Amino acid sequence: MRISFNVHGLKQFLAPRPQRYFLRRVAVVAVVAFLWFRLIMVPAWVSGASMEPTYRDGTLLFYLPWLPRLRPPSVGDVVMVRMAGRRVMLLKRIVAMAGDTVEFRGGWLYVNGQRREEPYVEYRYCNWELAEREVQPGHVYVVGDNRGMPMDRHYFGRAARKRIIGYPLW
């Protein structure tokens, strides 16, 4: 078997002579990629351990910013919560909707007085205690999956629904 290596072809592929159509194609690809990754499927890095083991620190994910307009958030959804803008967001899971009551007893989550089974929670070495409280209208209650970290260091609570700006793709 003979493998021929066409240097000219490789050069043409990697650094083709700039022609009008080539530049036009590059411009179109650049614009489409920009719009796609800006509006359709936005990349984001996970920083922090509050969603482990579902999302590990340093994971790259893509979120869909248009989906909350089509599908309202529901219990069990992982959502991106906006802070001052869209460059730094919180990644949390919805555990209760408006009108529900939420409490933590001995590390277990209780919604409307019923203990909630949470298959996504693996780190259960915790003793979170939080008195019962109601989720206000227009809000959802979000918590991270990592219950192995101290409650004081875990940022969770009621979030306004309008702050939910996307769902991760996976």
Place this chain on the structure above:
Amino acid sequence: MQLTRKHLLAAAIVSILAVFFAVRYLAVCEETEVRRRLRQLAGNLSRRQADSGLRLSLKNQRLAALLADPCRFVVPTYEIDVAMRPRQAAAEVFRLHSQISQVSVRFYDVRVDFPEPRRAAVRTTAYVRARNGTERRAGAFADEFELSIDMVLDQRDDWLFARFEQVEVLQR
């Protein structure tokens, strides 16, 4: 040389770009000044491991010079609402810097409004990373968190930070 439509188009694009960059980078408008103060604040709140005591002391003085007298700090999560003098607030930061070996503060999603003359309202997300000691040492820790903050700056001789308020994105 004859000017064709292509030449005119190229000249128009270059002119637009030149005007854009001139406005963006050269014009010293109020918003640029406010953003500059924000960068100075982040720089003086951060500390590198290699920072000497002298450098920290210098940062401390610069930090005090960025704050109005008095400066108000509101943290609803911990029910804190205090007014401090600039030196007092800078001393608190200095105390923190002397306990932690590395602190990095960065501001993202900065939005600047001017609700009234000589006053700026800033909404931003602060991203803080802190590290103390090395992994080998006992008691070493690393932490990172993000805060949504509203700030108010008043224009006196220069723009000074008069108020910091934490915005509760999640309320327990």
